[in-house]
Amino acid sequence: MKKICLGIFLLLAVNAYTQQTIAIRCGSLLDVRSGNFTKSVTILIRDNKVVQIGANLKGDTTIDLTGYYVLPGLIDCHTHVLLQGDITSEDYDVQVLKESIPYRTIRAVKSCTQSLMNGFTTIRDLGTEGAGFADVDLKKAINKGEMEGPRMLVSTLAINTTGHYPIKKSDYAWEINLPKGLQEITGADEGRRAVRSQIEHGADWIKIYADRGYYKLDNGNYRALPNFTTEEINAIGDETIRSRKRLAAHAMTRDGIIAAINAGARTIEHGSGMDDECMQLMAAKNVFWCPTIFVNEYVAEGRAKMGSPINKYFSASMPNIFKKAIKAGVKLAYGTDIGGYAWNLPQAKDFEYFVQWGLSPIEAIRTATTTAAELLDMEGKIGEIKEGAFADIIAVKINPLENIKSLQQVSWVMKDGKVFKHL
Numbered sequence: 001m002k003k004i005c006l007g008i009f010l011l012l013a014v015n016a017y018t019q020q021t022i023a024i025r026c027g028s029l030l031d032v033r034s035g036n037f038t039k040s041v042t043i044l045i046r047d048n049k050v051v052q053i054g055a056n057l058k059g060d061t062t063i064d065l066t067g068y069y070v071l072p073g074l075i076d077c078h079t080h081v082l083l084q085g086d087i088t089s090e091d092y093d094v095q096v097l098k099e100s101i102p103y104r105t106i107r108a109v110k111s112c113t114q115s116l117m118n119g120f121t122t123i124r125d126l127g128t129e130g131a132g133f134a135d136v137d138l139k140k141a142i143n144k145g146e147m148e149g150p151r152m153l154v155s156t157l158a159i160n161t162t163g164h165y166p167i168k169k170s171d172y173a174w175e176i177n178l179p180k181g182l183q184e185i186t187g188a189d190e191g192r193r194a195v196r197s198q199i200e201h202g203a204d205w206i207k208i209y210a211d212r213g214y215y216k217l218d219n220g221n222y223r224a225l226p227n228f229t230t231e232e233i234n235a236i237g238d239e240t241i242r243s244r245k246r247l248a249a250h251a252m253t254r255d256g257i258i259a260a261i262n263a264g265a266r267t268i269e270h271g272s273g274m275d276d277e278c279m280q281l282m283a284a285k286n287v288f289w290c291p292t293i294f295v296n297e298y299v300a301e302g303r304a305k306m307g308s309p310i311n312k313y314f315s316a317s318m319p320n321i322f323k324k325a326i327k328a329g330v331k332l333a334y335g336t337d338i339g340g341y342a343w344n345l346p347q348a349k350d351f352e353y354f355v356q357w358g359l360s361p362i363e364a365i366r367t368a369t370t371t372a373a374e375l376l377d378m379e380g381k382i383g384e385i386k387e388g389a390f391a392d393i394i395a396v397k398i399n400p401l402e403n404i405k406s407l408q409q410v411s412w413v414m415k416d417g418k419v420f421k422h423l
């Protein structure tokens with residue numbers, strides 16, 4: 001037994017010794033927790049982890065980032081790699097009806113590369129929108145090194161109730177059997193079945209759509225139609241939590257937000273029409289908010305032209321809702337809904353709104369680093385550069401604490417100890 005242990009120890013020691021190290025020489029390294037830069041410091045990487053940070057460390061190879069600001073790889077908590085922008089329901093239907101799932105997956109390969117080039121080294125992808133379990137395949141291919149892409153947490157099909165999600169059957173000849181953008185359920189048992197089946201297929205998260213049909217009242221408040229019965233949403237939440245998974249809820253107003261929180265949701269997606277009670281409940285229960293600002297702007301005009309002005313109303317009231325939510329202590333996490341808007345548009349755009357509406361640049365950066373890591377239960381592994389963390393690192397030319405737009409021009413990207421975007 002002793003001999004075996006010694007053998008294993010020697011093997012590990014030799015292995016560690018022979019593994020190549022990379023020394024990254026940084027001009028300024030951002031500590032996202034303190035908000036301070038350390039000048040002229042070296043990060044030492046072995047395999048896919050940060051092993052040491054200090055002055056003048058030597059590695060087998062050296063990467064010179066002395067002219068750059070270096071920070072952890074960014075995290076986007078709300079993406080759709082299998083979507084390519086849909087302003088109107090027609091844009092959406094075209095993708096789901098005219099593009100096969102293999103074709104959409106080929107396009108998604110490009111989205112994954114784009115995310116990485118944008119400096120987002122981890123994404124939580126919230127629903128394939130009719131593309132089955134293709135997100136699980138993309139994640140698998142990335143992890144096996146078959147293709148480039150960010151670290152992915154996936155949610156597969158997403159869940160809504162029967163008849164409450166595109167493709168809308170009354171827009172088409174009823175005798176055609178049309179695909180749907182997600183898995184529909186009726187009844188608590190079907191909800192449980194959907195959760196179990198999605199987890200069986202590889203879902204890391206369960207995504208639900210908690211409300212629809214949003215409208216504005218004369219007093220300025222927003223309401224919607226709740227999608228689930230209390231039994232249905234609670235069954236989905238219970239099944240998710242018992243499986244040690246997390247629930248993400250698309251919810252715009254109190255009609256979806258409160259029901260989702262009571263069912264155990266970890267995150268509220270969009271929340272564009274939330275009221276004070278929602279904010280207080282979110283703060284009290286430690287529920288994260290992914291506000292997805294730019295996507296709403298992106299679709300607002302086009303949808304208003306089609307007769308649905310609600311996104312314009314949301315855009316107008318969002319600065320005020322945002323400020324109130326932050327004041328109430330709601331935990332803000334970075335989530336863009338990119339894919340809902342075209343992948344060639346900036347993924348780092350929402351930072352600009354955050355800063356415009358009162359966050360300091362470092363607070364804005366934390367939403368996509370330390371807070372996002374906490375949301376994903378990956379604290380200390382991603383979202384910060386420290387010993388033992390994954391080597392997910394980016395570099396920018398302009399100081400992001402002076403100009404947050406700097407994050408829209410990422411010069412260099414490393415994920416898992418491998419450089420994907422070179423200087």
Ligand SMILES: [Zn+2]
Pocket residue numbers: 078079080126337340
């Ligand atoms: Zn979305």
